[in-house]
Amino acid sequence: MIALMDPITPGGIAPAWHPWVLASLTLVSLAVFTYALWPKWQALRRAQPENRFDRPLDRLWQTLKIAIAQSKMFKDRGAGWMHALIFWGFLVLLLRAAEFFLIGLFPLMEAPAFLDVPRGLYYAVKDGFVVLVTAACLYALYRRLVVKPKRLNLSGEGILILMLILLIMLSDMVYEGARRVLVPEEATPWAWLGAILAQAGLGGMDRAALIPVQAAGYWTHIVAILFFLDLLPRSKHFHVITSIPNVYFSNLNTGTNLHRMDFEDEERESFGVNVIEEFSWKKLLDLHTCTECGRCDVFCPALNSQKPLSPKQFTIDLRDHLNARTPELLKSEPSEGPAVMGGVILDETVWSCTTCGACEEECPVMIEYVNKMIDLRQGMVLMESRFPKELNDAFKSLESHSNPWGFPGTSRADWAKDLGVQEWDKNHPTEYLYFPGCNGAFDNRGKKVAESVVKTLQSAGVDFSILGNREGCTGDPARRLGNEYLFDMLATHNAETFKEEGVVKVITHCPHCFNSFKNEYPEYGVHLEVIHHSQLLADLVQNGKLKLEKADDKVVYHDSCYMGRHNKEYEAPRKVIEQTVASGSLMEVETSRERGTCCGAGGGRFLLEENTGTRVSHNRVDELMQTEPETIAVSCPFCVLMLEDALKAKNLNEKVRVRDISEMIAGGQ
Template identity: 35%
Template sequence: MEATRELYWNIGHGALVLLPMYLFTFVALGLLVKSGLKRLDIYRQGKPLDRFGNRGERIANLLKNVFLQSRVLMVKGPGYAHGLFFWGFFVLFVGTILVALQADFTDLLFGFRFLDGEFYKLFSLALDLAGLAAVVMLAGLFVRRYLVRPKGLETSRDDAIMHGLLFAILITGFVIEGARMAVNELPNDPALAAWSPVGLMIAKALAGMGEPSLRALHQGLWWVHFFLVIGFICAIPFTKFRHIFTTAANYFFADLGPKGALVTLDMEGDAESFGTANLKDLTWKDIFDTDACTKCKRCQDRCPAHNTDKPLSPMKVINQLGEVACTNPEANLIETVSKDALWSCTTCRACQEICPAAIEHVGKVVDMRRNMVLMEGEFPGEEVMAAMDNTEVNGNPLGMAMASRGDWAEGLPVKKMAEDADVDILYFVGCYASFDKRNIKIATSFIHLCAAAGIKVGILGKEEKCCGEPMRKMGNEYLYQSMAAENIETIKGYGVKKVVTACPHCFNTLAKDYRDLGFDVETEHYTVFLNRLVEEGKLKLKAETFDCTYHDSCYIGRYNDLYKEPRALISAAGGTIREMDKSGAESFCCGAGGGRIMAEEKLGSRISVSRAKMAAGTGAGMLVSNCPFCMTMFEDGIKGAELEGQLVPRDIGEILLERLTL
């Protein structure tokens, strides 16, 4: 006997079955499409934005993240459970399509059947295992949401509908299969029944009911199962089920520009307002993001502000914007989200990196800050206003005299560009390495390392201005562009071929953000530059064993994916790294980003103290970083955590200089 089964067994295959079945299916699909088109009106409340270019790359991004569940699987546990559930449910969906294709098309019109023989056996096994995986994973997600319930996980009516419908669809599907097998395969073809192991188990449990009862159970549940599926389709646009489409689409609409780069505002045009205060100030993609959110709270779990008891949850910000878009389009977004929440953000990008829906949080926060600063003249504190004033007058937020910016380099093997522009690289020093005593030591280390490798280094000295990044992230786009324009004109005026900087914030700004303003000079972070010198044998080191833990700066790690080079340098110096639990792409911010280096931390506990405690928890006595902001924060955080004498902050450049072989 050939391995196969009668499709629509016990249901019939005439017009009385097919007509209502397809009528309800098309009505449900029509409702889905109609309701989906209505949601387009919500997205159209936002400004235009082109997210359709490079379609090949966008389609590849969509396929990778949907079918491989790449972003979902970044988190173990619930991520794996969701991934396995998706694959299981998808296989069941494909199986259903194949059944309908044969029964209602190829066999009905052409007498052609493909669900038989060895293929049918594999088909049956695949569907049974997929269904089992889906049930088990859904049960695990149910336990997590309703029994274990991690802190901060919000549960709503939508979640109950989703779990209830999906469980009902899966369970009724298995019972229908078991009832059919109890009548047909269990007594007549037990070898074939073995290819449906879950159905076989249910069939054995139901076998004692007798054929009439089994047929009645099968037929009744078949229609119940069918209408549950119809209900599922109809519920998609009105519940979190819509993320099936919106999250997938969000992969297609992802920003393909430089990672983390902000939109550069036209400050010289005739715009009447800047930044975001109302729904009309958002783009359609900003509003679309709110529909893609599944409230999984991954962003919230990794937010350093939220984890230090500040009033910021990236998840809530997105959902608050969505509520305004759907229920109160005239509401003020800043008041809805709250100013304290917006000022708390460090722009560390942890929320965006981990988001399984590819939602873009940081730009929305900065745009609302822009409105507060540029339109209302508001800052999170007087100290920030003073730093802005200092930058406008002296070119740095510390209030130091512009003429003294290059004083730290006196007596060092470095040239000032105004005196001699014949150099291999321009070292863009940054404000803290120019004026802060602790960070001046790091700048000095870099100069000595370059000299040892035979690299001629130049600096701008008093001609260098703050890169403008802290001001920009705080919302002062005007001041940022003023600083940027002066720096760009100066650097290009000297015909510089390469810029190297030890500050991740300067690096990210010059390498990406300045491009919109006409800057095209190659820019590298000093860890990449020094690592190349080591690999080429130009910088010779004597490895001396030491233990340390390493902090991935947000603007080197998440913004630029530079994880290998700093670790390679530590290894070349003889270091063994004891990684913190939050490291690499999941590194915990030092608290200085987003312009917070200029602001007092008045709400919650101090982020730098939390990070210092994480470092001390590794048992290493040395905390290594590669960012002047981080160094400044760790100096304070170690004191605040009362870890002086137990944990010493060091920069990679300092460690390399100590092991330099002359």
């Protein structure tokens, strides 16, 4: 039988004062920890409510996959393995830490005999992780002190944490090696690391000298753990505590997780977020969970085009402000806090966001950024009427004409006059309603995309019709720009139309319309079967309803953010393209699929000028041109506009063309 008590004094009996010292240290440490944690916990409890308790099994699976298996960490393999090994080691060594405390608090306790084998197996695994965590920490120190990746902030705190972890690992080694020499008959054969250390040097030490070495290893281990615990809630490493809950409560749905506001609530005094306490508890938990790893910055199209937006710094600034504000928030009658916008966060920072979701895709702890950006835009627009001047006309036009460009709503169906498209008749409905959206109805280039969609559907014998002038803007640009009241008005109108007309299936070629109908209109009582044209065209090709001739073009596909990252559709457009070009002609750039770079139009940015840095669309074209394509294929009308403008600016429009996938089909028939 393996004794639980490990001798740290001659005879194996700890002095009577040892348990009392350990108990006192532990209680003091827990008190210090609770004192720092309690205000943060109370601030979360008093924050705005948000339902993140639904679908517990799905949440558990997501937690196992992302938080425990660390699946998102491996997007960066080197740093990913480093962090994953430290995290897994942390989980494995929790049991070892508990054993250390039991040894000190109950020195005469013995482990039951039936635990000998499982305990021995655990020791074998534990020793392995001690070595792996030590190696990972050494690599982390090398990375921080020598490599110095741009995305990392070099801080003394980060170095201190790594040194503490190393101290915990090394003290475990020293303790176990000394134990192996002092009481070899009690040692489990599975504890291979202790055996190696015993043979490597500790075995040659005098017993009297070795006993204090073991005691030093023990107490160093204990003190380092307690110090580490007390440091957590006072540092960015608070994420050690919050990351698993944050993943559990993260968004399970597609889309950007925005919700309808109740504008008829007479007791509501403000809309959007104006002060930090108006964020929901989950959004405040996000702030505490940031690891400052900088992965969000690496793929942010705004930051990479020299805009004043760093998702990492945005989160850090809000977190620091929350921490500074917390003591006041916990008062029975807290004073009115400073506005977030204009003080903590610059207006230009929030308006630079394209809501593409690249930051959220990269975050290993599932922090949400886009909904916070829109919350802050709502606060400025709805409460202060503060927004870029270019949006004045767009908001007025959306309100009066249901499109952002000022075209009369009575001309909405003009694009389809010569195409033989019937209008929706609720008494004799077609299988599908085709919804071209504002871009397809009014923009000259967008009309060409809508025409190609119509011709392709007609050639495949699809039964569809359009609403014509009864169609209105989905409200997507208004919502992304923070004008939630205007979005509510537009969405309510469309929802009523769909319900009155009995619409069930909707085809859209605009990912933004697709996202609104699929993820946001259900709150308006409309549950549609929403189909993006890439999905329908892929099915039609697969079922042999579209006979295509393959061209010789060298094609690169550009992923739309709102079909890709926000709605997880990557394959359908590629299936269509593969049927329109010769084998091997579809090229991929490194920044594709979930890492595809935004074109710059999202978040209502197509209505705003880019006055700082380079244009997002220019950066994207530079990436796509690395494949030397003849055609840039897309499945979003706004991507068409942005990329074509970029090609013209770079004098590449004669060499490369931008085509929607429907145009590639229509042109090949």
